[in-house]
Amino acid sequence: MDHSNHTPLDRTEFNTALLENAPVYGADDHKIGTISHVHGAGAVTDxxxxxxxxxxxxxxxxxxxxxxxxxMRDEDGNIHGVTSWTKEQLQELPEHQH
Known part of the structure; x- marks a missing residue:
């Protein structure tokens, strides 16, 4: 996927309404996960x-x-994320307890 035409989100857009269910792609452009929910908003967001x-x-x-x-937002307005993490690296992190 070519991300060069995609528009980075502004920190004011870091909220549940926009980010929930957004796919996240690794460095190799394969989907490695999905944002299930958001903690915080704006500058302090996990x-x-x-x-x-x-x-x-x-x-x-x-x-x-x-x-x-x-x-970022693609040409169709869809939100997604890109990270340098691999699926394996993310799976090694501690499980988040809701």
């Missing part, structure tokens, strides 16, 4: 990524700072 599994079944929730993600 997201819970559901990593692994299939259609949300068997996935592991992990907490990641939005500073670890490049959140």
């Amino acid at each position: 997201v819970v990524l559901d990593v692994g599994g299939f259609l949300g079944i068997g996935s592991k929730p992990v907490l990641v700072s939005v500073d670890q993600l490049n959140l």
Whole structure:
């Protein structure tokens, strides 16, 4: 996926309404997870990524700072994130307890 035409989100847009269910892609452009929910808003925001599994079944929730993600909007207005983390690295993080 070519992200060069995608518009980075402003920190004021870091909220549940926009980010929930957004896919997150790793450095190799393969989907590595989905944002399941958001903690905080604006400058102090963490997201819970559901990593692994299939259609949300068997996935592991992990907490990641939005500073670890490049959140953007594509040409169709869809929100997604890109990170340098691999799925394996994210799966090694502690499981987030809701």
